[in-house]
Amino acid sequence: MDAPVKGWVYQPVPGFESHLARELSEGGSGCAPQRAGPFYLSETPPFMPNGASPDIPRDTVFWFQNCWLEPFQAVFASISEAASILRGIQRNWVAALFTQYRRGALIMKKLPPLSAKRRPFPWRAPDSPMGAWTLLDAHTLLASPRCSSPFPNGTLEFEEDKIHPPSRAYLKLWEAFALTGAMPGKHDRCLDAGASPGGWTWALAMLDATVAAVDRVSIDDALLTLPNVSFIKHDAFTLKPEDIGRIDWLCCDVICYPPRLYEWVEKWLASGLCDNFVCTIKMQGEPDFETTRRFAAIPGSRVTHLHHNKHELTWIYAPVASASPSALR
Ligand SMILES: C[S@@+](CC[C@H](N)C(=O)[O-])C[C@H]1O[C@@H](n2cnc3c(N)ncnc32)[C@H](O)[C@@H]1O
Numbered sequence: 001m002d003a004p005v006k007g008w009v010y011q012p013v014p015g016f017e018s019h020l021a022r023e024l025s026e027g028g029s030g031c032a033p034q035r036a037g038p039f040y041l042s043e044t045p046p047f048m049p050n051g052a053s054p055d056i057p058r059d060t061v062f063w064f065q066n067c068w069l070e071p072f073q074a075v076f077a078s079i080s081e082a083a084s085i086l087r088g089i090q091r092n093w094v095a096a097l098f099t100q101y102r103r104g105a106l107i108m109k110k111l112p113p114l115s116a117k118r119r120p121f122p123w124r125a126p127d128s129p130m131g132a133w134t135l136l137d138a139h140t141l142l143a144s145p146r147c148s149s150p151f152p153n154g155t156l157e158f159e160e161d162k163i164h165p166p167s168r169a170y171l172k173l174w175e176a177f178a179l180t181g182a183m184p185g186k187h188d189r190c191l192d193a194g195a196s197p198g199g200w201t202w203a204l205a206m207l208d209a210t211v212a213a214v215d216r217v218s219i220d221d222a223l224l225t226l227p228n229v230s231f232i233k234h235d236a237f238t239l240k241p242e243d244i245g246r247i248d249w250l251c252c253d254v255i256c257y258p259p260r261l262y263e264w265v266e267k268w269l270a271s272g273l274c275d276n277f278v279c280t281i282k283m284q285g286e287p288d289f290e291t292t293r294r295f296a297a298i299p300g301s302r303v304t305h306l307h308h309n310k311h312e313l314t315w316i317y318a319p320v321a322s323a324s325p326s327a328l329r
Helices: 019-026 077-087 099-110 168-178 201-207 258-272 289-296
Strands: 002-003 008-011 033-035 038-041 065-069 074-075 093-095 131-137 142-145 190-193 208-217 228-235 247-252 273-281 302-304 310-319
Touching: 019 038, 077 099, 077 142, 093 099, 099 131, 168 201, 168 273, 168 302, 168 310, 190 201, 201 208, 201 247, 247 258, 258 273, 258 289, 273 289, 289 302, 289 310
Parallel strands: 093 131, 190 208, 190 247, 208 228, 247 273
Antiparallel strands: 002 074, 008 038, 008 065, 033 038, 074 142, 131 142, 273 310, 302 310
């Protein structure tokens, strides 16, 4: 029998469980989160993409890899019954087992397989929901037909280019674009702040965008030979929007305290000179929950922990960008 679970099931970001635990225990639900294996069950809501408003509740949660949005429990008698409960709801299910591995593998075999292939880029997450399930014991399923992430268990692996990009940081930008379906098009003007050694600049240049890379130290020499890349040796934050002029995308991966980034982004937003943003909010020691909420409060924003993020979150604001369908596979 199915029974809805009150609240949400959180899959923490590996290595940053304590951030999630803190967000949930300081949350306003009044109840401490429950634990089931690696999962946290809580009545404190996740930050939902594009659901931002100027009022972001103090208890909003950001530090998770995936959040199960419609969790339910079901008791089942057999492997076939467990699989048929899930199959009866929808097609896409990823397992997140922490116990009952053998039984779980048998259930998995009876579900439509998910592709384990690395994704090419450009690639966009499908619109169909991605469900997740686990076993609490030999006869109890915990599952959710909808999750915050369109990627299985919140993870996305790309076919990497191990030769050309000077750093692997470009995977964050690819993931942000795959998640939102929005990315720079040919000749779009991009500012890449904190560009060195040049992974993001490379990714933007490969989209045929025109890239101005800014950093205190130079980017990789090979990038400087590309006709659509220029380099400005400067402190990004002392560059005013008017110094740069109209751009389509501001991409920022500068290592700095989050309030410094927020202050700069505010100037860009106020200037009206940039339409779209992808910025890494890098935590310096303690996570900065307050500045994170300020970013999230910008209506239409998304603040998320990407699979390729480390001790950082990504703020994405792309209200007018639309992905070119031909760029998407
Ligand atoms: C994480 S790295 C960026 C990696 C880059 N996105 C890539 O794809 O290769 C951070 C960069 O921020 C630069 N940086 C730090 N403070 C800066 C500032 N105030 N202005 C410009 N760049 C800065 C550092 O020099 C460093 O190259």
